[in-house]
Amino acid sequence: MSTLLKSAKSIVPLMDRVLVQRIKAEAKTASGILLPEKNVAKLNQAQVLAVGPGFTDANGNKVLPQVKVGDQVLIPQFGGSAIKLKDDEEVVLFRDSEILAKINDA
Template identity: 80%
Template structure:
């Protein structure tokens, strides 16, 4: 089932969900040559667009997500729930525990 929404701002993650958008790979080489779109690989790097408030565990402790809006993160190759936006844009919902790492610059 595919849902088409107007923008990522209309999505508010619940519990420990994190909304991310993949960083697009360069379609141009260092020497200035353009690569065909089918030859450009999907990167496992994404930018966090929205973060849910967290959840309360069985012991009553508040568990908050470890990432914040604007963080660059490493995501798994597969998984998450893809949501299509107007045009060809896609965003992905992951659980906080599925995010592999934060990327610092």
């Protein structure tokens, strides 16, 4: 299921959902050779654009998302709900628990 929206800013995730945008792989080698688009692999690295407020578990405890807007994260190769934007961009909604790892700049 795809939906065409104007921009990612119009999407407000609910509960423990996290809106991310995949980071594009380099289309040029270090020596300057341009790679065809079909040869550029999708990276499992993404930037967090928006985060839901969390949810309340069965025991009444508030469970907050582990990531925040601006974080770099590793996401699964498959899964999530893809959303097409008007400018041919794509963003993906994941549950917080589906995100594999947070990338720290060191």
